[in-house]
Amino acid sequence: PKSPFSAILPLKCAKKMQTQVEDSVKPIVDPHDIDPKLLQKLSYDALVFCSLRGLVVGDRNSEKSGTVPGVGMVHAPVALLPMSFPESQWKQACEVAPIFNELVDRVSQDGEFLQQSLSRTKKVDPFTSRLLEIHSKMLKINKKEEIRLGLHRSDYMLDEQTKLLLQIELNTISSSFSGLGCLVSELHRSLLHQYRERIALNPNKIPTNNSVNQFAEALAKAWNEYGDPRAVVMFVVQAEERNMYDQHWLSASLREKYPTLLTTTRKTLAEIDAHGELLEDGTLVVDGEAVAVIYFRAGYAPSDYHAESEWSARLLMEQSRAVKCPSISYHLAGTKKIQQELAKPNVLERFLENKEAIAKLRKCFAGLWSLDESNTVKDAIERPGLYVMKPQREGGGNNIYGEDVREALLKLQKEGTGSDAFILMQRIFPTVSHSILMREGIPHKEQTISELGIYGTYLRNKTEVLINQQAGYLMRTKVSSSNEGGVAAGFAVLDSIYLV
Ligand code: ADP
Ligand code: MG
Ligand code: MG
Numbered sequence: 001p002k003s004p005f006s007a008i009l010p011l012k013c014a015k016k017m018q019t020q021v022e023d024s025v026k027p028i029v030d031p032h033d034i035d036p037k038l039l040q041k042l043s044y045d046a047l048v049f050c051s052l053r054g055l056v057v058g059d060r061n062s063e064k065s066g067t068v069p070g071v072g073m074v075h076a077p078v079a080l081l082p083m084s085f086p087e088s089q090w091k092q093a094c095e096v097a098p099i100f101n102e103l104v105d106r107v108s109q110d111g112e113f114l115q116q117s118l119s120r121t122k123k124v125d126p127f128t129s130r131l132l133e134i135h136s137k138m139l140k141i142n143k144k145e146e147i148r149l150g151l152h153r154s155d156y157m158l159d160e161q162t163k164l165l166l167q168i169e170l171n172t173i174s175s176s177f178s179g180l181g182c183l184v185s186e187l188h189r190s191l192l193h194q195y196r197e198r199i200a201l202n203p204n205k206i207p208t209n210n211s212v213n214q215f216a217e218a219l220a221k222a223w224n225e226y227g228d229p230r231a232v233v234m235f236v237v238q239a240e241e242r243n244m245y246d247q248h249w250l251s252a253s254l255r256e257k258y259p260t261l262l263t264t265t266r267k268t269l270a271e272i273d274a275h276g277e278l279l280e281d282g283t284l285v286v287d288g289e290a291v292a293v294i295y296f297r298a299g300y301a302p303s304d305y306h307a308e309s310e311w312s313a314r315l316l317m318e319q320s321r322a323v324k325c326p327s328i329s330y331h332l333a334g335t336k337k338i339q340q341e342l343a344k345p346n347v348l349e350r351f352l353e354n355k356e357a358i359a360k361l362r363k364c365f366a367g368l369w370s371l372d373e374s375n376t377v378k379d380a381i382e383r384p385g386l387y388v389m390k391p392q393r394e395g396g397g398n399n400i401y402g403e404d405v406r407e408a409l410l411k412l413q414k415e416g417t418g419s420d421a422f423i424l425m426q427r428i429f430p431t432v433s434h435s436i437l438m439r440e441g442i443p444h445k446e447q448t449i450s451e452l453g454i455y456g457t458y459l460r461n462k463t464e465v466l467i468n469q470q471a472g473y474l475m476r477t478k479v480s481s482s483n484e485g486g487v488a489a490g491f492a493v494l495d496s497i498y499l500v
Contacts, residue, residue, distance in 0.1 A: 050075035058242030066240030097470035101458035108329035150458035172334030179249030211472025220257035231292035284320035367426030371419035396486025
């Protein structure tokens with residue numbers, strides 16, 4: 001796609017163009033060539049917007065910034081201007097969101113498939129093994145989750161050579177940035193509006209982003225379905241969380257849905273273990289409050305479980321009749337191993353009937369392999385740059401790239417064990433663009449690549465599907481030389497899209 005930044009005009013030119021249709025001055029093709037004064041103004045206004053509108057994160061330089069709201073805040077890392085994205089692939093990504101939602105739900109109901117697919121991973125990955133242990137306890141007692149809530153984010157990159165929209169992963173737990181992501185779309189729209197004389201981009205080409213409201217709506221509906229107005233929505237959080245404002249945006253939006261009725265609380269896994277109990281009817285009570293919905297923003301990484309107490313908290317919650325977002329089976333359905341299993345021939349057919357829907361999902365699957373596919377492993381050792389090696393982890397910073405792929409594979413071959421902890425994935429090479437990334441108040445001109453996340457909300461009660469929607473988006477942009485992509489992990493910045 002053509003860069004939208006060809007539309008950034010020198011001031012004189014912009015003014016002149018309003019009166020004169022024909023103009024000999026060429027527009028600037030590149031945001032890296034943006035006039036320094038304009039850059040300064042844009043950056044300044046962006047920083048003011050972030051500060052006034054709560055587009056902020058905790059500042060790692062400030063000691064209490066992960067625990068006390070309002071102390072030690074800094075603007076979220078953001079791109080100064082939106083990233084161009086082709087409209088057809090945008091529509092494609094939106095269209096598959098409800099199908100992925102349905103798929104996760106179907107997979108979650110097939111306990112045997114989850115256990116079987118992860119059985120070998122279990123032997124070599126203690127974290128996945130603990131999750132499976134809880135899952136298998138629930139299977140044994142025949143635990144039924146009648147109200148099922150999914151707040152997912154499916155992430156994609158656009159492969160430059162093939163122009164294919166390829167899925168990176170599907171997050172079913174702690175899908176973050178629904179709160180801050182909407183604000184970035186607003187920031188960009190407001191800058192384009194304000195500087196319309198200098199930047200000839202149409203603010204309306206940035207799609208409306210309502211992710212925080214849609215997440216809140218789904219949580220509120222789940223709370224409502226649970227049916228006890230005194231019960232709370234509990235956010236399970238890490239003790240220190242510099243991304244707390246993203247979460248606070250969501251809880252604020254959630255409380256607005258039922259003002260004076262719906263309350264939210266924030267608890268760590270350790271607190272839930274210390275102050276949580278199950279009543280005879282399965283009601284979860286934490287600190288004297290019944291819990292209607294458990295929303296996890298922690299619990300996806302081994303580091304969230306410091307001791308046995310955190311695992312008992314997870315088990316306690318799973319045993320309860322509260323709505324879990326996600327349940328243990330939704331959590332497992334989002335693992336990379338399951339992603340790889342679903343990409344095998346004839347597996348989607350096990351869960352979905354509609355042939356067109358299946359074809360749509362399959363179209364966005366990249367190459368995915370288990371490490372017992374020896375031809376692929378051999379090729380990955382020869383050409384490691386074409387693969388990414390992934391363990392069963394979330395939160396960024398865990399994958400293996402480049403020469404390290406070869407080394408890791410050779411090491412696993414030598415040791416003869418451990419390869420079931422990983423999957424191999426085709427490395428996707430997106431188009432490199434020019435962006436201006438704002439960090440700690442300073443604009444940086446960088447060569448970048450981007451990853452588009454599409455949120456999906458799903459709620460059902462028994463046989464009735466109450467919500468199944470695409471629910472906004474999150475664009476993340478990172479320097480092209482960086483392998484990883486997490487914003488919280490410090491690799492990427494928040495961005496929005498400009499449809500071309
Ligand atoms: P996590 O659950 O930790 O976010 P991901 O699968 O999303 O794991 O990988 C983290 C990051 O690594 C992604 O955001 C992306 O930037 C990069 N990445 C992952 N898979 C690929 C791939 N197949 N090709 C290129 N980059 C990838
Ligand atoms: Mg993930
Ligand atoms: Mg990811």
